[in-house]
Amino acid sequence: MTTPKNTGNESERNxxxxxxxxxxxGTWVFDDENTDLVREPFxxxxxxxxxxxxxxxxxxxxxxxxxxxxxxxxxxxxQLLRVREEHGGWWYRxxxxxxxxxxxxxxxxxxxxxxxxxxxxxxxxxxx
Numbered sequence: 001m002t003t004p005k006n007t008g009n010e011s012e013r014n015x016x017x018x019x020x021x022x023x024x025x026g027t028w029v030f031d032d033e034n035t036d037l038v039r040e041p042f043x044x045x046x047x048x049x050x051x052x053x054x055x056x057x058x059x060x061x062x063x064x065x066x067x068x069x070x071x072x073x074x075x076x077x078x079q080l081l082r083v084r085e086e087h088g089g090w091w092y093r094x095x096x097x098x099x100x101x102x103x104x105x106x107x108x109x110x111x112x113x114x115x116x117x118x119x120x121x122x123x124x125x126x127x128x
Contacts, residue, residue, distance in 0.1 A: 023061040035109040046101030065123040070115035080118040090114040
């Protein structure tokens, strides 16, 4: 049996990623030690999409799990469709919500190019 080689960093090998957004100074942000992002904000409609999607998550402002992938996965709760490029980032549309949100160039720390579709799950973080 052949063992797959570990090529690239973790974000290049994983097709499903997870971040933990939380509120800081009234804005949804996240940290990711794998990409050296600290308090990276969601703005221009992406924050509004989060507000809608976290409605059933207890204490979401303290942090929730945002699982995302360019590929469909079991349990995903929202699909975002790539719409147009602007200021180095991309606008995505959530048809189910009739909303659009902009994802800044930090998107390219997770993907080589902007995916046509993003599949997302907004989840309660388990306490360990």
